[in-house]
Amino acid sequence: MNIGDKLPEILGTDQNGKTIKTSDFAGRKLVLYAYPKDNTSGCTAEACSLRDHKEQLQQLGFEILGISKDSADSHKKFIEKQELNFNLIADTNTTLLQQLGAWGEKNMCGKTTIGTLRTTFLVDEQGTITHIFGPKQIKTKEHAQQILDVIK
Numbered sequence: 001m002n003i004g005d006k007l008p009e010i011l012g013t014d015q016n017g018k019t020i021k022t023s024d025f026a027g028r029k030l031v032l033y034a035y036p037k038d039n040t041s042g043c044t045a046e047a048c049s050l051r052d053h054k055e056q057l058q059q060l061g062f063e064i065l066g067i068s069k070d071s072a073d074s075h076k077k078f079i080e081k082q083e084l085n086f087n088l089i090a091d092t093n094t095t096l097l098q099q100l101g102a103w104g105e106k107n108m109c110g111k112t113t114i115g116t117l118r119t120t121f122l123v124d125e126q127g128t129i130t131h132i133f134g135p136k137q138i139k140t141k142e143h144a145q146q147i148l149d150v151i152k
Contacts, residue, residue, distance in 0.1 A: 001100050007032070007127045012067065012089040012096050015075035020065065020089055022127040029062045030123040031147060034102035036116040038070045038078035038088075046118070046140040051084050053144030060151055061125075067091050067102075068116060106135070122151065 001007075011020045011032075031050065035043045050057075050064050057064060064086040070078070075088040089096065094116075097103040102119040105112055118138050122131040131150055139146060 001121070001129055001132075003129050003132060005129050007121075007123055007129065008096070008099055011065070012091050013072065014087040014089055015072045015079060016087075017072060020087065022123075025063055025065075025123070025125075025127070027125050029060075029125055031057060031062050031064045031120060032067065032100075032123055033064070033118075033120040033143075034067050034097055034100060034116055035118055037068060038074045039081065042118075042140045043068070044082060046138070046143050047078070047082055047084055049141060049144040050086070051082065053148065054085050056148060057144070060148075062122075062147075062151070065089065067096060069094050069097065120147065122147065 007022045009022050011022060014020050035046055037043055047066065054064060067089040069091050071092055072090040075090055079088065091097050094103050097116055102117045104117055105114055106117060118135045120133040120138060121129050124130050133146065
């Protein structure tokens with residue numbers, strides 16, 4: 001997906017088995033971030049950065065929603081362990097990740113693999129993507145501040 005594209009209506013199922021739709025966020029902006037794996041160092045740092053800045057983001061009209069291919073059960077444990085204050089989509093079949101363009105070839109330690117490309121989408125009140133942070137731009141420990149710097 002690119003800037004100016006609309007998110008699909010059905011985003012997936014969260015950690016509680018609830019279907020999450022773009023229309024659930026109508027009238028609100030959204031930080032939709034795709035990350036590789038629950039309970040890994042970079043993904044934990046990114047999630048905690050967003051958790052710690054949720055209030056600031058909400059004051060600017062944004063909700064936060066994460067997505068990875070991990071299971072709902074894995075997401076529940078991650079949320080509890082890290083005291084996350086937002087929902088996570090369990091995209092176990094990578095449908096949404098592929099639609100977003102956040103699934104593909106990546107290079108880790110000189111080895112080419114297929115997986116989630118760490119990507120963040122800022123979405124307006126109508127469900128349209130207004131900004132994209134690509135994998136090389138995201139600094140996991142400072143990601144919330146990167147977002148705040150763009151939207152202020």
